[in-house]
Amino acid sequence: xxxxxxxxxxxxxxxxxxxxxxxxxxxxxxxxxxxxxxxxxxxxxxxxxxxxxxxxxxxxxxxxxxxxxxxxxxxxxxxxxxxxxxxxxxxxxxxxxxxxxxxxxxxxxxxxxxxxxxxxxxxxxxxxxxxxxxxxxxxxxxxxxxxxxxxxxxxxxxxxxxxxxxxxxxxxxxxxxxxxxxxxxxxxxxxxxxxxxxxxxxxxxxxxxxxxxxxxxxxxxxxxxxxxxxxxxxxxxxxxxxxxxxxxxxxxxxxxxxxxxxxxxxxxxxxxxxxxxxxxxxxx
Amino acid sequence: xxxxxxxxxxxxxxxxxxxxxxxxxxxxxxxxxxxxxxxxxxxxxxxxxxxxxxxxxxxxxxxxxxxxxxxxxxxxxxxxxxxxxxxxxxxxxxxxxxxxxxxxxxxxxxxxxxxxxxxxxxxxxxxxxxxxxxxxxxxxxxxxxxxxxxxxxxxxxxxxxxxxxxxxxxxxxxxxxxxxxxxxxxxxxxxxxxxxxxxxxxxxxxxxxxxxxxxxxxxxxxxxxxxxxxxxxxxxxxxxxxxxxxxxxxxxxxxxxxxxxxxxxxxxxxxxxxxxxxxxxxxxxxxxxxxxxxxxxxxxxx
Numbered sequence: 312x313x314x315x316x317x318x319x320x321x322x323x324x325x326x327x328x329x330x331x332x333x334x335x336x337x338x339x340x341x342x343x344x345x346x347x348x349x350x351x352x353x354x355x356x357x358x359x360x361x362x363x364x365x366x367x368x369x370x371x372x373x374x375x376x377x378x379x380x381x382x383x384x385x386x387x388x389x390x391x392x393x394x395x396x397x398x399x400x401x402x403x404x405x406x407x408x409x410x411x412x413x414x415x416x417x418x419x420x421x422x423x424x425x426x427x428x429x430x431x432x433x434x435x436x437x438x439x440x441x442x443x444x445x446x447x448x449x450x451x452x453x454x455x456x457x458x459x460x461x462x463x464x465x466x467x468x469x470x471x472x473x474x475x476x477x478x479x480x481x482x483x484x485x486x487x488x489x490x491x492x493x494x495x496x497x498x499x500x501x502x503x504x505x506x507x508x509x510x511x512x513x514x515x516x517x518x519x520x521x522x523x524x525x526x527x528x529x530x531x532x533x534x535x536x537x538x539x540x541x542x543x544x545x546x547x548x549x550x551x552x553x554x555x556x557x558x559x560x561x562x563x564x565x566x567x568x569x570x571x572x573x574x575x576x577x578x579x580x581x582x583x584x585x586x587x588x589x590x591x592x593x594x595x
Numbered sequence: 596x597x598x599x600x601x602x603x604x605x606x607x608x609x610x611x612x613x614x615x616x617x618x619x620x621x622x623x624x625x626x627x628x629x630x631x632x633x634x635x636x637x638x639x640x641x642x643x644x645x646x647x648x649x650x651x652x653x654x655x656x657x658x659x660x661x662x663x664x665x666x667x668x669x670x671x672x673x674x675x676x677x678x679x680x681x682x683x684x685x686x687x688x689x690x691x692x693x694x695x696x697x698x699x700x701x702x703x704x705x706x707x708x709x710x711x712x713x714x715x716x717x718x719x720x721x722x723x724x725x726x727x728x729x730x731x732x733x734x735x736x737x738x739x740x741x742x743x744x745x746x747x748x749x750x751x752x753x754x755x756x757x758x759x760x761x762x763x764x765x766x767x768x769x770x771x772x773x774x775x776x777x778x779x780x781x782x783x784x785x786x787x788x789x790x791x792x793x794x795x796x797x798x799x800x801x802x803x804x805x806x807x808x809x810x811x812x813x814x815x816x817x818x819x820x821x822x823x824x825x826x827x828x829x830x831x832x833x834x835x836x837x838x839x840x841x842x843x844x845x846x847x848x849x850x851x852x853x854x855x856x857x858x859x860x861x862x863x864x865x866x867x868x869x870x871x872x873x874x875x876x877x878x879x880x881x882x883x884x885x886x887x888x889x890x891x892x893x894x895x896x897x
Contacts, residue, residue, distance in 0.1 A: 412815060
């Protein structure tokens with residue numbers, strides 16, 4: 312009897328410690344984000360002299376200054392101009408290649424598959440120098456089209472690897488039924504295979520979106536004029552600029568504007584997004 | 596049929612193969628060759644110099660400096676990240692209330708762009724307005740840092756002794772939630788019956804963790820190790836945004852990737868830079884093969 316009650320006390324204490332530690336880590340994770348959010352409504356003076364107090368007055372002006380003067384709006388636009396076609400083409404080309412590699416027997420099938428997946432072994436920094444000169448000679452340096460093609464090419468290895476595996480698991484019956492109904496291969500692919508592969512495509516879309524959204528080294532090398540910068544580049548540029556002119560409130564507002572959209576989308580679609588992002592490690 | 600088959604195969608593979616050959620295979624192949632030339636990028640001719648770039652690299656103290664920093668990251672970051680995330684996953688898996696909340700929150704840093712995180716944290720470390728310094732001052736921790744020879748609270752990003760620790764902490768902060776989700780998914784796949792049997796045998800939570808959970812997570816652990824080990828060889832974006840750019844001043848934060856970038860795009864030593872790149876690639880390859888080998892074990896089936 313006595314032993315049982317001590318056990319229960321130990322259990323409660325352990326549970327208490329667990330909640331304490333989980334709570335502590337939550338604070339460590341959330342606090343920096345709240346701090347930058349609150350600071351982005353302050354004046355630079357307030358940020359410097361009273362970093363811990365809430366703003367005396369909400370400085371919405373910080374956001375408009377960051378958006379137009381610091382060009383965050385333009386960088387957003389550039390990012391979308393690159394990311395939307397890049398992700399669309401990545402998914403399309405990978406689904407097409409994955410479909411052939413998963414469903415057709417032909418000599419060289421394995422070789423092509425390994426050629427693509429082998430690309431995952433190489434660090435992107437190794438390709439930087441030749442890539443820079445290649446794009447220069449193709450007059451694609453400092454163009455959005457150049458960056459789109461490069462993003463697609465570097466997203467292919469993993470996306471093809473994943474889509475091939477995914478398309479192998481599709482039930483053959485539906486595809487065979489469509490063939491009997493007289494569908495040609497193109498109708499088959501776009502009307503049957505693509506809808507069936509929706510889940511895999513969504514996961515890969517999320518995976519590649521965040522990968523390309525985070526990409527810094529490629530645009531840093533390939534996009535040289537400031538009016539074509541993507542967000543990651545623009546933000547890094549602003550950061551370095553602040554060392555000479557301290558418009559901290561503008562910088563904090565810029566960070567908030569870059570941080571919030573993905574966080575909001577994530578809170579709505581957490582499950583899909585967690586799956587989409589960790590899928591690389593789970594399948595790899 | 597056979598001919599018709601190729602009317603699908605060829606056009607379906609062509610766009611991916613063409614893009615891949617031009618923008619991925621060619622640059623990698625070219626890099627391997629360029630590392631044996633002394634190319635400065637200006638003229639079209641690329642004098643072949645054999646192994647000279649590699650010899651130069653071996654004698655370059657800044658190369659070793661950068662490599663040493665990568666090695667330090669490699670030693671600490673995967674170990675701490677994985678232990679922390681495993682611990683978090685284990686706690687959440689104890690059927691705690693608000694498990695969903697913790698899971699969502701811990702994953703937050705994963706969906707913020709790395710550059711925003713870098714900017715954000717460089718202000719968290721700021722000597723006057725940053726929270727880290729403020730807390731240390733509030734707790735009067737000067738005596739603690741004095742033990743390690745600091746005068747007052749360290750200037751985290753400005754002090755060669757603390758800058759890499761500060762950067763590594765950000766990386767750990769950012770990645771812990773990612774590995775936690777991986778471990779949680781693996782933990783949820785473990786059949787409950789195994790735990791029930793262990794409870795009947797009188798095993799407490801601690802025993803259950805060591806004798807059931809951990810062995811069954813081995814595959815995931817291997818993946819996590821390779822992943823975060825590769826990460827320790829990267830560190831480009833976070834270093835570049837958190838540390839003042841411009842050579843010489845940032846030597847204490849240099850890693851191979853930033854040193855390569857500097858040699859190529861600031862000093863125009865393209866041949867030499869690619870030699871560093873090839874070395875980086877070979878090191879990463881060796882490391883992942885080694886990790887896979889060393890952690891290979893009989894997989895437990897259940």
